[in-house]
Amino acid sequence: MTSPVHVPVMVAEVLGFLRPERGGRFIDATVGFGAHAEALLSASPGVELLGIDRDDQALDAAAVRLERFGARVHLFRNVYSQMTSCVREVGWDRVDGVLLDLGVSSPQLDDARRGFSLRFDGPLDMRMDRAGRITAATLLNRESEEELTRIFREYGEEPQARRLARAVVRRRRERPWERTREFAEFAAAVLGRDRRSGLPRATRVFQALRIALNNELQELREVLDPCVELIRPGGRIVAISFHSLEDRIVKHFFRNRARGCTCPEWFPECRCGKKPTLKILTRRPLRPGPAEEARNRRARPARLRAAEKIGPA
């Protein structure tokens, strides 16, 4: 069943860090169904927003939702790693803040035809950008046992990655992979349940396929430098992650940018000249409060990190 509703995560915290009530130019790099964007734009008539998403359905929905804000909104169908060219296209120079609300939205997950969820039967698709030619089924049917092992291990942190990859390759010799349910049941039978969480381990394997297919971690690594370059000093970046692989990338990036000189201690003076460019605003990632977790089950894994750009204007 499809549902057009996406409940945005940690809205109060996002607004608290980005401070849109003062007006300014913001990039919503994952505009999705436009819920965070609407909150930012509603905070002040002085807010302008540039929204990016690689999913055409999401972008169409965002365009309808944000229509009333007229010329204050600029929407781009693109990957967020191309953010700088979008900013140049609208003629902006610096921005006051960037929001990255990573992963997939509820309408994407709940639409069986998109193949993102192991809860519904549908084609093994998982493309965020439906113009892409490769689907999750293509990966399962074509990739080598080694590559599938890497995907399940690296992106799903699955200890039995090799066993699953071998079984996947053996099974596809009889019949190609096509449907989410057959793959979910197969993976669950091979892997069983996670002893700690009690969740079927197939959940993480689904996540692994999605991450690999959409090149999600590489996209995230590539967008963080441009974010900092585009933000004016005093402006802020807020990133909401939904699994530890994303959160780790954001954490290390913030730490690295918040650190000054990296010369060995025994150097008499700094030779690297590195200056901090970010001040970390969240020593630990913020999590949704109990009320939000109770209201929105999908908010539970969310981890929010924020940082402020420092340096000469």
Ligand SMILES: C[S@@+](CC[C@H](N)C(=O)[O-])C[C@H]1O[C@@H](n2cnc3c(N)ncnc32)[C@H](O)[C@@H]1O
């Ligand atoms: C969690 S949803 C964002 C929901 C949004 N904040 C809202 O309030 O409706 C994440 C969105 O990011 C998009 N997305 C993920 N990776 C992307 C990328 N590399 N470039 C552009 N969009 C991406 C997905 O298509 C999805 O619509």
